[in-house]
Amino acid sequence: MNIQPYEKSPTALTGRGVTAILGPTNTGKTHMAIERMVAHSTGVIGLPLRLLAREVYQRVVQRVGPEHVALITGEEKIVPPKARYSVCTVEAMPRETTAAFVAIDEVQLAADLERGHIFTDRLLHLRGRDETLLLGAGTMRGLLEKLLPGISVITRPRMSVLTYSGSKKITRLPRRSAIVAFSSNEVYAIGELIRRQRGGAAIVLGALSPRTRNAQVALYQSGDVDYLVATDAIGMGLNLDVDHVAFAQNRKFDGFQFRDLSAAELGQIAGRAGRHVRDGTFGVTGHVDPFDDALVERIETHHFEPAKVLQWRTADFDFSSLKALRVSLETPPNREGLTKALPAADQRVLEHLANDEDVARLADSRARVALLWEACALPDYRKIAPAQHAEIVAAVYQDLARQGHVDEDYMADQVRRASSTEGEIDTLSHRIAQIRTWTFVSHRPGWLSDPTHWQEKTREIEDSLSDALHERLTKRFVDRRTSVLMKRLRENRMPEAEVSNAGEVLVEGHHVGEMQGFRFTADKTAEGEDARAVKTAAQKALAAEFETRAERFASSANGDLALSSEGVVRWLGAPVATLVAGDDPLRPRAILLADEQLTGPSRDKVAARVDRYVNFQIESQLKPLVDLKQADNLTGIARGLAFQLVENFGLLNRRDVAEEVRSLDQDARAALRRLGVRFGAYHIFVPALVKPGPAGLATLLWALANDGKDKPGYGDVVAALASGRTSLVTEPEFDRAFYRLAGYRNLGRRAVRVDILERLADLIRPALSWKIGQHERPEGAYDGSAFLVTPAMMSILGATPDDMEAILKGLGYRAEAKPADEVEKRLAELAPKPELEGAEASAAPAPADTSGEAESAPAPAASEAAAAATAAPAVAETGTESVNAAPVETAAEAEAVVEAEAEEPKPVLLWRPGRSERRRPQRGNERPNDANKGKGAKGRGPRQRHEGGPRKGGKGGENRNGPRQARPERPARIDPDSPFAKLAALKDQLKK
Known part of the structure; x- marks a missing residue:
């Protein structure tokens, strides 16, 4: 490096007209500069931070009015037409000005490795027409006097005393303390600790936007929190009401390496304690070792090592070519006290772009090389890798070189990506850094076709992100x-x-x-x-709130209340009572969920309103049960049957009450039907209750009465009913009563809806009432006394053939296994002959009428008889086509099934009504087999129902099933109330 003495340099600078105001913090230097500037007709002041520039701008506006003050930073420009004073960041200051006054604050930053060359350039070259002030630390005196001969130096003493107070735990720091750390993770951890112990802290980081930092500082200044956790960002001119500064760290990363803070840097930060004439203290906390005596003395007396060199970079750029520009940036300083600065961010970006062929090809003229260097000045607010930042600069430069402005769509896309206010602290900080990049672009002259729009848009987004970040910081670190x-x-x-x-x-x-x-x-x-x-x-x-709420609750509408599946009464979503079992299953008791402060008449009003609501729900959703319970027109057996229906929540197995049903006369049956009771083939039930709402309430009431609220499956079965399931696989751990209360019957491994079982009876009935010679054989009919399972039967039940076997056995049918070839042969024999079809059809009785209730369907056999019957896996057939029992899962299983069938054909199951022998009464109630109900007076086979006339009996002892014809006949019970018995009696009277 060729260093020439200043006095021999042809480009020597002078300090004539320049005054340096030097001293520690809290000496009033910035205040003095503002006073001097407004005393001149025009002026420019440069500050190290956008945040500090905004603060000084506000102070000057208060003095001379907003129409006379401009604010110019990289990301913000407020320039009134009549502006006489400009408040700028140092980077945004012009290199030449005609203003009468110029001031540069914190000139000691000229030694900073990253930004120092900017400060050096301004303090060496920028001058006011009448007065120039350089403000900074006393460490700059020697270099300023060497570089600027003739400069006038004024030192100012600190206005308050700064004292070292030693080491303290974070939780024992005094109020109005600032805790300093140098990593965001450490700042966040300290903030969390103070929040838990002391109610909260304000957070100040260099990465925060000025708006967010101002909001956090205001939070501290207003006294809402007594602690401030910050990085060294508070060391640059922020006027804070801080009494104590505690260092939780004393090492930082300066952009190149981790290093200990110098005594001057510690003094700059510690000097924030004590403002104006109020004394302050400083110390250490956390894991920082106490300062040694020598360091303490230097900080307290503000005596620090003088600055030795300032960072410098040439301002004489050669734009003749890209290569020439790169060479000119390597120009060394030509005077003592200056050192060539390390490559700054703009120079590092230029080096990346110089290797980009597209960019290098575009930089083919002096104007385009100058434009490229201007684009490289785009700040890297996100602190990302140089290569990534270079990609953004390259995109911007290529648009500028080719189109003359940045592409609007590209700009819109980049702005949109940074506009969301969702996310946590780090996410929002990253988005603020992104939007600051495009705010900078919007303020560059000539870079956009509509700069005003984008300036407003980016400012709006940055403000909203800053507000959101302040909210997140406050929410996380302030209680x-x-x-x-x-x-x-x-x-x-x-x-x-x-x-x-x-x-x-x-x-x-x-x-x-x-x-x-x-x-x-x-x-x-x-x-x-x-x-x-x-x-x-x-x-x-x-x-008073309890009384007010009690009044509102007592007069609330039913729509404001709800009864959950757990038995909790809720008011506008809040629980107010829970139901427990009462003496009557349909009258549960309500226990209020209320504090002891709800007493007296207020409590009585709440209890009465809960009872009214619960009774309303039961009486409306379970109205058929209530009507059955209160039916005064029912007497005798009908009343007893109604009582059993109420007791069992509207569902009875018909075989359990077969004797009572036979004993009912037609008037009693009609009365029960009018109350919603249906007499089905397998069940006596109330169809209106087989719905999700009534079923859910019935299940709840049963669970309350039987301590079943906590049992597995409570509510799950009702959910299956609400989804429209006709059958479902039962869960062994669920209480079987839940299925019954929801309107299902447990049959084998499946539970089937009772109304669907009645539809199954409608399919079985014509198959069993068919006679040989009829015009058309019903689907599934075999020979009039047996039937085959059909796909339609399985479809309505949603069951497999294996499930059907268990279901039919549970309903009382008995299975008879026959070889498949024999069944096919028999079906072929039973097919009506063309020449006999007409005669047979005219002689055969008509199929049973299934449009009404299935009271004449074949009654199921006893469960004991069904359990005794054994059969091979079921195969449902229609004609000669069979439906395989269960679907196989894999190709290997399918192949095994095929091989097994090839070896031995599976038998076919024929299903017949259960045996009609009597059984002993069970549980005090006789449960006879109802299979004989369809027989005539002489018990000669299944009864055939005919329209318009009495039944016709066949010959006694006829049985097409072979060996069974030798079975002795037994007298059948005659239902005297059946319409067919009455028709027979009428016929006898006519004959007489």
Whole structure:
């Protein structure tokens, strides 16, 4: 490096007209510069931070009015037409000006490795027409006097005393303290600790936007929090009401390496303690070792090592070519006290782009090389890798070179990506850095076709992101409730409390608990003095709230209430009572869920309203049961049957009450039908109750009466009913009563809806009533006394052939296995002959009428007889086509099935009504087999129902099933109330 003495340099600079105001923090240097600037007709002041520039701008505006002051930063420009004073960041200051006054603040930053060359250039070359002030630390005096001969130096003493107080734990730091750390993770960890122990802290990071930093500083300055956790960003001119500065770290990453802070840097930060004439203290905390005596003395006396060199980079750029520009950037300084700066961000980007063929090809003229260097000045606010930042710069430059402005679609896409206010602190900080990049682009002259639009758009987005970030920081690091309550306690004031319409209990506007229904739940995070204040304020607020709510609840509409599947009565979503079993299953008791503060008439009103609502639900959804229970027109057996239906929530197996059903006369049956009772083939039930609403309520009432609320499956079966399932696989751990109450019957491994079982009876009935010679054989009919399972039967039940076998056995049918070839042969024989078809059809009785209730369907056999019957896996057939039992899962299984069938054909199951022998009464009620119900007076085979006339009996002893014809006949029970018995009696009278 060729260093020439200043006095021999042809480009020597002078300090004539320049004044350096030097001294430690809290000496009033910036205030003095503002006073001097407004004393001139025009002026420019440069500051190190956009945040500080905004603060000084506001102060100058207060002095001379907004129409006379401009604010110019890389990301913001406010330039009134009549502006006489400009407040700028140092990077945004012009290299030449005609202003009468120029001031540059914090000139000691000329030694900074990253930004130093900018400060050096401005303090060496930028001059005011009448006055120039250089403001900074006393460490700059020697270099300024060497580089600027003739400069006038004024030193100012600190206005307050700074004292070292040693080491303290973070939780024992005094109020109005600032804790300093140099990594975001450490700042966040300290903020969390202070929030838990002291109510909260404001957060100041260099990565925050100025708007967010201002909001956080205002949070601290207003006294809402007593602690500030920050990086060294507070060391540059922020005027804070700080009494103590504690260093939680004393090492930082300066962009190139981790290093210890110098004594001057520690002094700059520690100097923020104590403002104006109020003294301040500094110390260490966390894992930082106490400062040694020598370091303490230097900080307290503000005596630091003088700056030795300033960073410098040439301002004489050669734009003749890209190569020439790169060479000119390597120009060394030509005077002592300056050192060539390390490549800055713009130079590193240029080096990347110089290797990009597309960019190099575009930079083919002096104007385009200058344009490329201007684009490289785009700041890397995101602090990403140089290569990534270079890609953005390349895109911007290529648009500028080819189109003359940045592409609008590209700009819109980049802005849109950064516009979302969702996310946490780090995400929002990253988006703010992104939008600041495009804010900078929008303020570059000539870079956009519509700069005003994009300036407004990017400013709006940055403000919204900054506000969102401030909110997240406050939410995470400030417990406003604790801070406010602690403040009120210190002031000996009782906090004000209120209850919102949503039930949120607020103290001084902060959440302390919730009022759900008639119960108050305090916030469990409240501890110590905070908990005591919360409890006192909440009790005061809730004293009248219980009475008010009781009145509102007593007059509430049914639509505001709900009964959950767990038996909890809710009011506007809040639980107010829970149901328990009562003396009557249809009259459960309600237990209020309320605090002890709900007493007297208010409590009685709430209890009465709950009872009215529960009774309304039961009487409306279970109205058929209520009507059956209160039916005064029922007598005798009908009344007993109604009582059993009520007791069993509307569902009885017909075989269990077969004797009672036979004993009912037609008037009693009609009366029960009018009450919604259906006499099915397999069940006596109330169809209106086989719906999700009534079934759910019936299940709940049964569970209350039988301690079944906590049993597995409670509510699951009702959900299956609501989804329209006709059958479902039963769960062994579920109580079987749940299926019955939801309108299902357990048959084998499946539970089938009772109304679907009646549809199954409608398919079986014509198959069993068919006679040889009829015009058309019903699907599934075999020979009039047996039937085959058909696909239609399986379809309505949603069952497999294996399931059908268990279902039919459970319904009382018995299976008879026959070889498949024999069944096919028999079906062929039973096919009507063309020449006999007409005669047979005219002689055969008509199929049974299934349009009404299935009272004449073949009655199922006893469960014991069904259990005794054994058969091979079921195969449902229609004609000679069979449906395989169960679907196979894999090709290997399919092949095994095929091989097994090839070896031995599976038998076919024929299904017949159960045996008609009598059985002993069970549980005090006779349960006879109802299979004989369809026989005639002489018991000669299945009865055939005919329209318009009495039944016709066949010859006794006829049985087409072979050996069974030798079975002795047994007298059949005759139902005297059946319409066919009455027709027979009428016929006998006519004959007489």
